[in-house]
Amino acid sequence: MNADQPAVSMVPTSPKQGTAPTLRIRALMLGERINASSLEIGTLVSSTPAAFRVHAGLAAIFRYGVVVLIGLLPSEEKVLVDNLKSRVTGELSPYEEEIAQVQLCNDEAAETIQPGGPICLAKFSDDRLLLVADALAKSTSLARDERRVAAVFDVIEPFARELAEGGRTPRRRKGILQLIGNALLVQQRVAGRVAVAEKPDVLWEKPELDRLYSRLEDEYELKERLDTLERKLTAVSETANALTDIIDTQRSLRLEIAVVVLIVIEVAIGCFQIWSGTH
Numbered sequence: 001m002n003a004d005q006p007a008v009s010m011v012p013t014s015p016k017q018g019t020a021p022t023l024r025i026r027a028l029m030l031g032e033r034i035n036a037s038s039l040e041i042g043t044l045v046s047s048t049p050a051a052f053r054v055h056a057g058l059a060a061i062f063r064y065g066v067v068v069l070i071g072l073l074p075s076e077e078k079v080l081v082d083n084l085k086s087r088v089t090g091e092l093s094p095y096e097e098e099i100a101q102v103q104l105c106n107d108e109a110a111e112t113i114q115p116g117g118p119i120c121l122a123k124f125s126d127d128r129l130l131l132v133a134d135a136l137a138k139s140t141s142l143a144r145d146e147r148r149v150a151a152v153f154d155v156i157e158p159f160a161r162e163l164a165e166g167g168r169t170p171r172r173r174k175g176i177l178q179l180i181g182n183a184l185l186v187q188q189r190v191a192g193r194v195a196v197a198e199k200p201d202v203l204w205e206k207p208e209l210d211r212l213y214s215r216l217e218d219e220y221e222l223k224e225r226l227d228t229l230e231r232k233l234t235a236v237s238e239t240a241n242a243l244t245d246i247i248d249t250q251r252s253l254r255l256e257i258a259v260v261v262l263i264v265i266e267v268a269i270g271c272f273q274i275w276s277g278t279h
Contacts, residue, residue: 030067031092034064036063042059067081096140098139104122112215113216134216138222159243
């Protein structure tokens with residue numbers, strides 16, 4: 001099918017006469033990863049990401065755990081998600097979710113994105129819908145990672161406050177190492193799997209859609225959110241490493257004190273034995 005042909009049946013969400021055709025796009029983060037290899041849920045539209053025509057709509061599956069459902073009925077969405085569960089690694093409960101509306105506008109020059117409003121597309125073509133799906137999937141994944149990093153900050157804050165107010169360091173070195181591990185997992189996910197900064201493959205074949213994708217990036221603040229997330233991850237890693245170093249230093253000091261005490265005790269015993277032998 002030609003990518004410039006309508007990808008789905010356009011059914012307005014509003015019954016009013018004269019209303020532009022509108023589609024609902026729903027992004028669900030099901031887990032840490034989705035294995036889409038050899039998946040057959042409809043007619044293949046794209047391989048990167050794996051996108052299929054399902055009923056009157058589209059389903060785009062991203063390997064970093066997000067499925068984007070375009071123009072599907074709620075019952076159709078449920079069936080598709082249930083079919084994907086066996087392919088999900090690290091399933092989330094509840095799912096992370098974002099919803100957008102795309103509306104048909106008059107011409108390509110009129111493609112705009114109103115803040116908080118529908119995304120206006122010149123055509124409901126596969127290429128355009130996949131660009132919207134890519135941006136929405138990245139936004140959904142970022143929302144999950146932002147929440148995870150915020151949770152890490154909530155754990156670090158009491159540690160830092162205890163150090164600032166009482167000069168005492170946390171004794172739970174294991175907990176700090178877990179913080180570092182969580183930060184590394186988010187870093188690996190953002191840089192390796194999600195690749196927020198990378199543009200979708202469809203733009204290599206359709207460079208004329210670059211302006212539309214730039215508008216989508218601005219609407220969902222993908223670059224700004226990525227920069228903020230990376231700064232927070234750096235702060236988490238530096239703070240956790242600093243706390244770990246302090247704890248290790250204190251443990252080394254306690255060990256040295258224990259060794260000195262043992263030496264003093266051994267010397268004292270030796271002196272006592274010598275003194276006892278002379279009397």
